[in-house]
Amino acid sequence: MAAMAEKTAVAARPMPPPAAVLPLPEPAVDARTWIAIFAAILGVFMAILDIQVTNASLREIRGALSATVEEGSWMTTSYLAAEVVVIPLTAFFVRVFGARAYMLGNVVLFLVFSTLCGYAWNLPSMIVFRALQGFTGGALIPTAMTLILTRLPPSKRTIGLAWLMLSSTMAPAFGPTLGGVLTNFYGWPSIFFINWAPGVLMLAGLAYGLKREPLQLKLLREADWLAITAMTVGLGSLIVFLEEGNSKDWFASDLIRACALAALLGIVAWVAILQSRGKPFVNLALFARRTFGVSSLVGAAAGMGLYGSTFVLPLFLSEIAGYNSLQIGEVIMWMGLPQIVMMPLAAAFAKRFDNRVICSLGLLLFASSCFMNATMDATTGYDQLVFSQVLRALGQPLIVLTLSNFAIHRIEAANLSSASGLYNMSRILGGAVGTAVLATTITWREHFHSARIGESVSLFSDAVQERLGQLGSQFLAGSGDPVAAQQQALAALDHLVRREAYVLAYTDSFFILGCVLLASIAVMWLADRVVAGGK
Template identity: 60%
Template sequence: MASSTHAVPGAPVNGARIDARTWIAVFAGMLGAFMAVLDIQITNSSLRDILGTLSATQEEGSWISTAYLCAEIVVIPLTALFTRSLGARRYMMITTSLFLLFSTLCGAAWSLESMIVFRMLQGFTGGALIPMAMTLVMTRLPPSKRAVGMAMFGLTATLAPAMGPTLGGYLSELYGWPSIFYINWVPGVLLIAGMAWGMDKEPMQLKQLVHADWLGIAFMALGLASLTIFLEEGNSKDWFDSSFIITFAYLALFGILGWIATSFVRPNPFVNLRLYGQRNFLVATALSAVIGMGLYGSSFLLPLYLGQIAGYTPMQIGEVIAWMGLPQLFVMPFAAALSSKIDNRIMCSFGLLLFGGSCLMNAFMDASTGYDQLMFTQIIRAIGQPFVMLTLSNFAMAGIAPKDMPSASSLFNMTRNLGGSIGIALLATALTNREHFHSARIGESVSLASNATQTRLDQLTQAFIANGIDPATAGNQAIAAIDRIVRRESYVMAYNDGFWIVGLILIGAIGAIWFADKVKSPGGAGGGGH
């Protein structure tokens, strides 16, 4: 493909030397994306402490994550419009400053309602940082350096979901839960400083905001926010048995269809949905949703299993999850170097095979599975993920017209986040249903009419009596102990089923990548998509 396809207004020509200022600006953008993705799940391992302080129930507490996700997914498609209106440097500095303000207010929240409002505002200001990082790579680096930039961006997308619960649990245990919000000041201040020094000032074009397609924006906000609420809250409210969920399903459908209709009618939509008509972009964004399911799904299942079945503390869970992060730091530069030499479809297939295979390896856990057994699968997952994230970014951006780069980045990242929400909703529902199924099936064998069950009950009863408990109480405790074992085993089987689902979806996606054209990262001598 001609290198002109990759040329961006103001971007250096291929082979140009990049000064330290530009690299610092790009690195600052990566810090922002990492921080925004990290904050999606950083509250998960600290939720019990937060709910205790705010006197809220588990179900009410789910809105702490839902509010952040809703706002983040709404602002991602708006990023291209705000960048055109305010300029990339000014917009990044303003939105990061507001993100830090709302992060601080989250740490100082005095009630559940205030926490939900501040989390929503935090998501709205932080969501822009994700697509902006990808846009900076495409607009500030020459084609020969973009593989390195995309590798850095890929790390933010794969490391952050794994590290969110880990870092959250670690900080909560040492310094209390407000610290998970205050920690944002470290990367946030570095980001603002990096943008201030690394990027030139750009003129504002506020007319872009005045003449924007606000009807389309309203439809988009309604559709995406309603879809996120539908996915996040569906399992806890029994899906279509709830009028609340049915209402949001209709609102999501109405909003998204309205957004699509206005985008194709208006001459200058705020984000270009016609990009989905390009085959490479369509394949890349569809697989981006699948990867979102895999990334957020595996990060949802494993900490839950380790906390509930293995009885690990947040700090111990963090030590297991860390193995999904550390190897990526070494694999990503290798993947970046290979991406300019090898057909990216081969690399992506290899990554999906490792990622999906590691999930299938996790589908054979039992109640004694812990750190030692999980370390190997985590390392395999860590090796596979960079190959997928880097190559999908290359597929998404290959052949995109310069003016559409911000739109492409916004849609690609929005789709990945949506995929994460779909994955967690699917797995939460599967866990509930499969636990009930396995509990019923085990219960058929473990009945009071069974000789083996009676023998085990007698053994447990005698053991409790030997500890000084009266026979009637000992008998009840023996039945309760058997019931706990049945529930534990049925949950283990349900977690295994969850990993089967994720693994099979990821491996099934290998076929889809071959519908894309052959693409390589631009090398030092030029070239791009082929």
């Protein structure tokens, strides 16, 4: 009986609470992994830089290759088209060759093609080498993001993504500056040869930091080459359509009409084929996920803002303010320098606060800077532009870092490579669409404003006659020919009208960018609440 009572007493005792289940500690990240990641980030900077670095040197390159302005634009178009085409393919090629072999191979080829660009003997050779350079350089962008997502634990990914996003936004800011400096002092081929400096460092870092992986060449035989061909035709034609459309008066050109049709058919065929496959080479179904779709859409708008602003502002400074490439670089550089300080702060904020709030603040700052540029006039110069550039630099890190967090939110490990490729493709396509829209806006609005200003500049107006008299007197003092002086006065007045029309067209472009960025804030709040490192 005593034994039974003791057992009853023991059973009646309250059970101690179960021990708390502690999360497993995250694996430590060794130095070799960090070296590989920073080498990959350097590759992203190098690849994006090469989109912009030729812009400051186009005049010299066109002169050396005996190319017109319209022909010279193909140097940028071919690079961008090849870059956009290869980005969705990188996940597949990484599976085939392994990250180490694929990245090392692309870096070597990128450096070889960069060198060949510097030795190009005519325009067709330059276009081919630039396309090959874009195809190898474009692969470096999503593979760097994939390395960060697969090699770093969740608590460290924000740091890696912060450095990656910093490199992707700093490159457009420093590209025109670097191109102008190198061209002025060493000639235009140096803008391609300079890639060897970061390229060698990248090769060493990747070779040391990444482990060898077995090749899976059998995947090449099993690849869906029909879908790959449709994607290549569709995306490549879309870039040509966007980049060359304005200079060829859009659908008045047979080439542009053909590219539009090829883009439509190619992209539709690509989507249709992938939907019928069990294991597509890239998972387009990710776009149907609300948060990923929002991140891609807002990322495209941010790409439009980033590449659009670095397209319009140098045009304004060159055509209106008369700045040379070095002076333009001094202005554009202010869009990059403050980001070095802001990006670590953005990473810290992303770990503590709702990323929708942070991204919205960044979009608001970026939009505000565009609206400030929408008030420019013909006398606007360096001093009046620095603050708007700094404001833009403060906003961009808040946007790009949080968008990358949204892009990987609740994405399975098997889909991380696809997510990386599709997100980066959306951002670059947004930049291409933005540049095309703004180029067309400038052309159309210049015609509109020229007509409106011309209506108010009547030769029967006393003010116009007085101005013509002043100009005629100045020209007469130089030439001594009254007829020639009068013609010069009329030409000067016409130039003044055109200049003011272009100023208004440039400000209209910035107004459009500001409106797009503001509208993106509303879209941003359709995404889930995300805090970096959280669930």
